Amino acid sequence: MKMWSGRFGQSQNADFEQWQRSFPFDRVLLPFEVAASQAHAAALARAGVLNAEELARTVLALEQIAREEIPAADDPSIEDVHHYVELRLIELAGEAGYKLHSGRSRNEQIATDLRLYVRKQIDAVCKLLVDFVGEFVNQAYAAGENAMPAYTHLQRAEPVLVAHWLLAYVEMFTRDLGRLADCRQRLNECPLGSGAVAGTILPLDREAMARQLDFEAPSTNSMDATSDRDFAIEFVQALSFVALHLSRWAEELILFSTTEFGFVKLPEEFSTGSSAMPQKKNPDALELIRGKAGTLWANATSLVMSVKGLPLAYNKDLQETQQPIFAAAGQVSSMLRVATGFMATVEFDYARMQRAATHGFMNAMAAAAYLVRQDVPFRRAHELVGKAVRLGLEKSCELEQLSPEDFALCGIQADQQFYDALTLANVLAIHDVEGGTAPQRVREALHAAKEKISMYSGAAHACT
Numbered sequence: 001m002k003m004w005s006g007r008f009g010q011s012q013n014a015d016f017e018q019w020q021r022s023f024p025f026d027r028v029l030l031p032f033e034v035a036a037s038q039a040h041a042a043a044l045a046r047a048g049v050l051n052a053e054e055l056a057r058t059v060l061a062l063e064q065i066a067r068e069e070i071p072a073a074d075d076p077s078i079e080d081v082h083h084y085v086e087l088r089l090i091e092l093a094g095e096a097g098y099k100l101h102s103g104r105s106r107n108e109q110i111a112t113d114l115r116l117y118v119r120k121q122i123d124a125v126c127k128l129l130v131d132f133v134g135e136f137v138n139q140a141y142a143a144g145e146n147a148m149p150a151y152t153h154l155q156r157a158e159p160v161l162v163a164h165w166l167l168a169y170v171e172m173f174t175r176d177l178g179r180l181a182d183c184r185q186r187l188n189e190c191p192l193g194s195g196a197v198a199g200t201i202l203p204l205d206r207e208a209m210a211r212q213l214d215f216e217a218p219s220t221n222s223m224d225a226t227s228d229r230d231f232a233i234e235f236v237q238a239l240s241f242v243a244l245h246l247s248r249w250a251e252e253l254i255l256f257s258t259t260e261f262g263f264v265k266l267p268e269e270f271s272t273g274s275s276a277m278p279q280k281k282n283p284d285a286l287e288l289i290r291g292k293a294g295t296l297w298a299n300a301t302s303l304v305m306s307v308k309g310l311p312l313a314y315n316k317d318l319q320e321t322q323q324p325i326f327a328a329a330g331q332v333s334s335m336l337r338v339a340t341g342f343m344a345t346v347e348f349d350y351a352r353m354q355r356a357a358t359h360g361f362m363n364a365m366a367a368a369a370y371l372v373r374q375d376v377p378f379r380r381a382h383e384l385v386g387k388a389v390r391l392g393l394e395k396s397c398e399l400e401q402l403s404p405e406d407f408a409l410c411g412i413q414a415d416q417q418f419y420d421a422l423t424l425a426n427v428l429a430i431h432d433v434e435g436g437t438a439p440q441r442v443r444e445a446l447h448a449a450k451e452k453i454s455m456y457s458g459a460a461h462a463c464t
Contacts, residue, residue, distance in 0.1 A: 039213050040100065107197065111225055115189075169245070174449075187234075188214075197314065239332045240293075240299070289335050306321050366426065384411045399422055
């Protein structure tokens with residue numbers, strides 16, 4: 001029996017009936033549908049709609065439904081998760097099961113279920129993110145004061161500590177943690193009691209229902225509460241940023257694992273071979289992460305397109321917002337688990353990275369900085385060092401390999417202090433500002449990153 005069949009005299013078209021069913025995908029919401037139904041049942045009892053015996057039967061039946069195996073997705077008799085719970089509740093609780101839908105609508109039910117689902121997924125993703133970011137910190141500590149080239153325009157720019165490079169990703173992914181936490185705070189309002197569009201017709205205690213489900217408060221407008229999917233869009237867009245950052249990280253490690261760079265040794269546990277070329281070890285885990293990021297952004301776009309033209313309040317189009325949410329949550333979680341395993345086992349060729357940090361005139365900025373400290377205007381210093389670089393290219397040598405006479409030809413007086421300024425240690429040390437790559441600053445940043453991760457870890461454990 002349909003939940004709405006009384007007004008209709010004809011049966012549905014068979015194709016349409018199956019095509020419009022959402023149970024094949026919204027069945028994942030069953031635990032949240034049960035929890036919301038328990039809160040509604042308690043409110044009905046407080047309002048005098050259910051007596052004590054009916055409430056007890058209803059609660060026991062809902063608990064049993066939560067323990068049972070969910071029916072097959074292709075069961076044609078079940079329209080959606082709400083329909084399934086109601087049918088099963090009537091089987092288990094008898095007449096009391098018919099009363100549970102008093103004063104509520106599927107419009108508010110799905111709005112509540114989705115908020116509960118997204119809230120739980122945020123907590124799960126945040127925990128995975130904390131674990132992932134923790135591996136960057138572990139690798140940064142292990143890297144010590146080893147250096148590597150930093151790149152702009154994918155050309156060698158200046159040396160940085162390997163730890164400094166790794167901590168750049170910590171910043172990316174902790175911003176993602178912040179976005180998810182912000183989304184969680186904003187979504188944490190309870191739609192129960194909103195009815196179909198105008199509010200429930202019964203004197204239900206909305207505050208009590210919100211408290212029972214750990215929401216901060218009831219939603220403030222019934223029309224908005226039943227049609228709002230901003231929280232879902234925010235959630236999937238936040239996940240899309242996670243995927244975007246994972247993709248950037250994956251791309252850089254793919255590059256660094258090539259023979260041409262040779263900075264990264266691919267862990268065999270997260271690599272594959274070639275069916276044709278026996279020597280190959282391919283970064284398939286990283287490539288799949290990079291590829292799946294596009295799907296995440298497609299899900300985010302799909303959500304926006306589903307709601308962009310909808311008038312208030314609930315419209316059936318909103319059913320199309322569910323699958324992108326479920327898909328995005330599952331995909332990001334699996335991507336993070338693989339990425340965390342990769343980061344825990346990847347090895348870096350510190351010797352090769354260190355050698356690369358001393359080639360390609362990456363001490364040119366330090367040379368100009370030294371001249372500035374000798375009261376040479378920066379534009380002039382830039383020009384003089386540029387001439388020295390050109391001379392080094394002509395002689396196929398690095399700046400520090402030019403003689404004082406060579407520098408003199410370029411207008412630079414090169415004494416021992418000048419040559420000292422060109423060493424890797426001093427090139428790193430001059431970036432002694434907050435956020436810079438000077439070793440002491442990086443040590444401070446590592447400590448701060450560890451504290452930041454600890455804060456998010458505590459928040460994630462408190463929510464789960």
